Amino acid sequence: MKIRILGCGPSNGVPSLSRGFGACDAHNPKNIRTRSSALITTNENQNILIDTGPEVRIQLLKANNPKIDALFFTHIHYDHMGGVNDLSAFLLDKHDKIPVYLTEETARYFKGQLSYLFDSNIAPFELNIIKPYEPFFVGKTKIIPIKQYHGNLISIGYRMDDFAYSTDVKSMEEMGFELLKGIKTWVLGVVSSKRDPNKPESIKHIYLDEAIKWIERISPEKAYLTHMGQKMDYETLCKTLPAYIRPVYDGFEFEA
Numbered sequence: 323m324k325i326r327i328l329g330c331g332p333s334n335g336v337p338s339l340s341r342g343f344g345a346c347d348a349h350n351p352k353n354i355r356t357r358s359s360a361l362i363t364t365n366e367n368q369n370i371l372i373d374t375g376p377e378v379r380i381q382l383l384k385a386n387n388p389k390i391d392a393l394f395f396t397h398i399h400y401d402h403m404g405g406v407n408d409l410s411a412f413l414l415d416k417h418d419k420i421p422v423y424l425t426e427e428t429a430r431y432f433k434g435q436l437s438y439l440f441d442s443n444i445a446p447f448e449l450n451i452i453k454p455y456e457p458f459f460v461g462k463t464k465i466i467p468i469k470q471y472h473g474n475l476i477s478i479g480y481r482m483d484d485f486a487y488s489t490d491v492k493s494m495e496e497m498g499f500e501l502l503k504g505i506k507t508w509v510l511g512v513v514s515s516k517r518d519p520n521k522p523e524s525i526k527h528i529y530l531d532e533a534i535k536w537i538e539r540i541s542p543e544k545a546y547l548t549h550m551g552q553k554m555d556y557e558t559l560c561k562t563l564p565a566y567i568r569p570v571y572d573g574f575e576f577e578a
């Protein structure tokens with residue numbers, strides 16, 4: 323399968339309105355990060371979009387506006403769902419409904435966001451409720467949704483064949499780690515390189531040192547970091563991380 327990182331930024335993007343580029347080199351375009359989402363093209367040539375942040379329209383246009391065969395959501399935060407209204411543009415062109423895979427909780431929020439479409443029965447989406455650990459299929463590709471703790475929310479990571487996408491996660495049950503065993507490529511969300519001693523520890527996101535421990539435990543051939551904040555300078559990460567762990571950038575593509 324082919325993966326394109328549409329965006330790899332944190333909730334407020336890089337540069338952000340309040341913090342600018344922070345510790346990131348403002349002259350490196352790889353440090354310009356829109357909100358996190360990814361496009362997976364399966365071996366059967368089906369396109370799976372994971373999340374619809376506020377820049378999703380621009381992200382998809384830059385990816386040559388692919389037909390979306392399935393949409394997965396990780397959780398309800400704005401930086402992962404805020405652009406979903408732009409997908410209702412499909413209404414105008416009378417495409418088939420887009421199959422959406424999401425948890426019960428996310429579905430409630432999703433319908434609320436688009437109530438003006440759902441109430442008139444014209445929403446161009448077909449909702450499929452998923453449950454953590456219960457596999458489902460897109461074409462012949464088996465998808466395993468993995469339960470993740472993200473502050474006081476549950477988010478969902480997705481394993482598909484030998485690839486997994488896990489963002490907005492602070493902890494997982496043992497079952498989650500078990501189900502990730504054997505993956506070859508892992509995209510993992512890390513907002514910050516280290517804990518700020520003047521602030522309480524994040525209960526929403528793992529730090530870089532925690533991510534490295536998880537990566538060593540699962541031991542994929544390649545791990546990619548996404549959802550990176552203003553402390554995560556691209557070149558600095560490339561120089562300091564082992565070669566099999568790389569930061570990504572918006573528009574980065576790879577095979578998995």
Ligand SMILES: [Zn+2]
Pocket residue numbers: 397399472490
């Ligand atoms: Zn989140």
